[in-house]
Amino acid sequence: MGATLAVSLARPSRVRLVIVTMIFVASTINYADRATLSIAGPSLAKDLGLDAVSMGYVFSAFAWSYVLAQLPGGWLLDRYGAKSVYAVAIFLWSSFTLMQGAVGFFTGFTAVALLFCLRLIVGLAEAPVFPANARITAAWFPASERGTASAFFNSSQYFATVLFTPLMGWVVHNFGWHHVFTFMGVLGIAFALLWTQVIYGPKEHPSVNQAELDYIREGGALLDMDGHTRATAPGQTWETIRKLLSNRMLLGIYIGQYCITTLTYFFLTWFPVYLVKERGLSILQAGFAAVLPALCGFAGGILGGWVSDLLLKNGYSLTAARKIPIVGGMLLSMVIIGCNYVQADAVVIGLMALAFFGKGIGALGWAVVSDTSPKEGGGLSGGLFNTFGNTAGITTPIAIGYIVQQTGSFNGALVFVGLNALVAVFCYLVIVGEIKRVELR
Numbered sequence: 408m409g410a411t412l413a414v415s416l417a418r419p420s421r422v423r424l425v426i427v428t429m430i431f432v433a434s435t436i437n438y439a440d441r442a443t444l445s446i447a448g449p450s451l452a453k454d455l456g457l458d459a460v461s462m463g464y465v466f467s468a469f470a471w472s473y474v475l476a477q478l479p480g481g482w483l484l485d486r487y488g489a490k491s492v493y494a495v496a497i498f499l500w501s502s503f504t505l506m507q508g509a510v511g512f513f514t515g516f517t518a519v520a521l522l523f524c525l526r527l528i529v530g531l532a533e534a535p536v537f538p539a540n541a542r543i544t545a546a547w548f549p550a551s552e553r554g555t556a557s558a559f560f561n562s563s564q565y566f567a568t569v570l571f572t573p574l575m576g577w578v579v580h581n582f583g584w585h586h587v588f589t590f591m592g593v594l595g596i597a598f599a600l601l602w603t604q605v606i607y608g609p610k611e612h613p614s615v616n617q618a619e620l621d622y623i624r625e626g627g628a629l630l631d632m633d634g635h636t637r638a639t640a641p642g643q644t645w646e647t648i649r650k651l652l653s654n655r656m657l658l659g660i661y662i663g664q665y666c667i668t669t670l671t672y673f674f675l676t677w678f679p680v681y682l683v684k685e686r687g688l689s690i691l692q693a694g695f696a697a698v699l700p701a702l703c704g705f706a707g708g709i710l711g712g713w714v715s716d717l718l719l720k721n722g723y724s725l726t727a728a729r730k731i732p733i734v735g736g737m738l739l740s741m742v743i744i745g746c747n748y749v750q751a752d753a754v755v756i757g758l759m760a761l762a763f764f765g766k767g768i769g770a771l772g773w774a775v776v777s778d779t780s781p782k783e784g785g786g787l788s789g790g791l792f793n794t795f796g797n798t799a800g801i802t803t804p805i806a807i808g809y810i811v812q813q814t815g816s817f818n819g820a821l822v823f824v825g826l827n828a829l830v831a832v833f834c835y836l837v838i839v840g841e842i843k844r845v846e847l848r
Contacts, residue, residue: 419619422612423547427556429605430540433497434563436595437536439571440504440529441469442675443591446575447584454584461519463808466676468523470800473530477797480535481790482644489539490606496539497599500532505592508585537773538789545777547609549626551720554729557774558712562767564671565708568701572679576693629782647787650847657779657788657845659838663733664772664796666831670740672803673824674700674763677817685817686752696756703760707767711736715771726842729775730835736769737828737835744825747818769831772796781847788845799827 444466452462483492503525510522540560548556575587607613609620609630624630651657678700682693711732718728743762746755772792780788807820 417616417618419622420614420616422615422619423552423556423609423623425614426543426547426606427559429602430543430560431563431566433493433598433602434536434540434560435567435570436497436591436598437500437533438564438567438675439575440500440533440591440595442567442572443504443507443575443587444469444526444676446572446679447579447587450579450584459812460805460808462680463805465519465523465526466804466808467801468526469530469533470672470797470804471530472527473534473800474794474797476531476534477538477790477794478648478787479790481538481787484535484539484542484789485787489542490603490608492535493539493606494599494602496532496535497595497602500529501592501595501599503528503532503592504588504595507588508592510585510588534790534793537793541773541776541780541789541792543606544773545780546629546631547623548777549623549628550725550778551626551716553777554715554719554771554774555709555712557777558708558715558771561770561773562705562708564675565701565704565763565767568674569698569705572697572701573695576695580689644787647781647847648791651781651788651791651845654845656839656842657791659834659840660772660775660779661792661795662838663831663834664792665799666827666834667737667766667770667772668796668799669803669827670743670763670766670824672800673807673820674704676804677807677811677820678759681817681820684811686755688752696752699756700759700763704763704767707736707764708770709767711768711771712774714768715774724841725778726840729771729778729842730839733769733771733835734832736765736767737831739765740769740828741765741825743821743828746821766828775842778842779844781845 452458480492507522507525507529510518510525541557544553544556544560571591575590578587578590609615609623609628620630674697679693679697682688682696688696715728715732718731719725723731740762742758742765745758749755749758776789776792803824806823807817810819810823811817
């Protein structure tokens with residue numbers, strides 16, 4: 408009796424904080440690997456003789472396969488579980504990032520074709536990662552903490568820039584662009600091994616206590632990290648996809664994510680090139696100049712999640728708690744267009760920092776996915792969300808490449824990015840409606 412009482416009164420363990428930290432680190436490496444080409448880009452383009460349109464297509468190579476693999480990646484998660492699929496994904500994308508360093512030994516069309524193919528394979532390997540992040544977060548975190556947790560791992564896109572962009576710029580400056588890929592590849596392979604030793608579901612983790620399990624269960628956590636659809640037939644899978652796409656709320660969320668991710672891919676692909684070509688910075692200076700906007704994006708991401716959860720705890724509906732930061736953040740991010748009307752580099756960096764602070768506040772899409780995905784199709788819902796979002800990884804680099812090639816400047820490109828933020832606002836205010844978990848049965 409006494410032992411039982413002691414257990415019931417024990418303070419909840421905080422293993423979920425270790426879990427979300429591992430997700431954050433994995434996602435940071437993920438985004439850094441996507442950004443390697445933007446840092447290597449100016450030197451690589453010079454060595455291989457690529458113009459703006461050609462660079463746009465090379466930048467987009469990752470996203471073509473990444474988008475196409477989202478639904479298969481979601482199916483793999485539902486069938487084989489987040490832990491195993493995630494570990495294999497980290498190992499594979501890091502291995503093929505490492506191989507990109509070998510492109511430096513080739514020239515001309517062979518080098519471009521090899522780089523394009525390797526980027527395609529990296530995109531395939533990374534496809535399950537963010538749907539897995541949403542699934543793990545839904546399993547480990549109660550609804551009142553899910554916004555902060557999701558914002559934390561989603562802010563890795565900015566932290567990757569803060570941590571790795573100056574480092575990669577220094578590597579390019581001192582050793583050559585191909586060594587960036589070698590460094591990131593080795594780092595990722597080492598982390599894949601660590602992942603297998605730390606990540607478990609709530610019910611299986613050796614360090615979690617019953618008090619924490621009770622706390623997260625009562626708060627709405629799903630507890631089952633790997634779902635219950637291991638035997639899902641192909642016909643059932645497509646029926647689930649049809650139901651998800653016919654849901655107005657989810658469709659608005661998916662389209663909004665496409666627009667929000669347009670800002671992400673501008674930053675991951677063309678932003679360092681913008682600083683070098685339009686503003687006259689060296690690649691080393693551009694690497695350090697990108698840190699301030701990235702820091703502001705990181706701070707905005709954490710703040711957006713915290714504000715959303717605070718609103719929820721203070722009695723606001725889930726719909727209001729998620730929409731207020733998203734809409735406000737996207738409106739603020741439109742100040743990126745103001746860079747067309749100022750000359751001082753410091754002011755440009757300041758406006759970019761403000762824009763990405765707003766984008767960070769509004770980047771709550773993965774929290775919304777955790778809130779809305781059906782229990783029996785979390786992997787597929789996350790896969791569809793990421794499919795729509797990362798289609799921007801195809802269209803944004805190519806569209807900006809053509810705009811820059813045709814106009815000779817980035818002015819139109821910044822307007823293009825800002826207008827996408829406005830469309831995201833429209834989606835959440837007009838299309839999405841009430842935010843709630845979808846029931847397929």
